[in-house]
Amino acid sequence: MQPIRLGLVGYGKIAQDQHVPAINANPGFQLVSVATQGQPCPGVENFHTLSELLEHGPQVDAIAFCTPPQGRFALVQQALAAGKHVLVEKPPCATLGEALALVDQAAAKGVSALFAWHSRYAPGIEAARDWLASRTLQSVQIDWKEDVRKWHPGQTWIWQPGGLGVFDPGINALSIVTHLLPHPLFVESAELRVPDNC
Secondary structure (H helix, E strand, O other): OOOEEEEEEOOOHHHHHHHHHHHHHOOOEEEEEEEOOOOOOOOOEEEOOHHHHHHHOOOOOEEEEOOOOOOHHHHHHHHHHOOOEEEEEOOOOOOHHHHHHHHHHHHHHOOOEEEEOHHHHOOOHHHHHHHHHOOOOOOOOOOOOOOHHHHOOOOOHHHOOOOOOOHHHHHHHHHHHHHHOOOOOOOOOOOOOOOOOO
């Protein structure tokens, strides 16, 4: 069976540290091109835009999106319109309406769209879900500790409007708990604590 020919849009820290090594380690995929406005990805054809990748690059079956959330909706729409399967880093869009529009567009084009809530695939999540299925919960409290500066060092997009700031790591907790719980989650209160830079 031929590997899935994959294009990658966005080649920042997460793409470099997580996506590309995972793609290269899986014989089911072949990374053939990258669209990035930053440093080029070695070993593949590089383009400045998704349009250039689609028009002038090698044929791709699917595209993984690792861009900041600002402007991502239009890019994913473009890939779906071209009939490409897509994987979209979390959070997929700035609003629920945009995400649902992408789901509808993927269905209409007959292609797959995966929104990468990667934390819910962590070891132990399914076992925890099975364990919780036979219990009655009275309440749920999440204490999520993640240093956004570790995963996005020196990156400014995350602090810009639409960049989601601390919600980018916090969304990992929400992706897990919404998968674990058998009923919809209603947030009754939330508190943000930012430690001093030490």
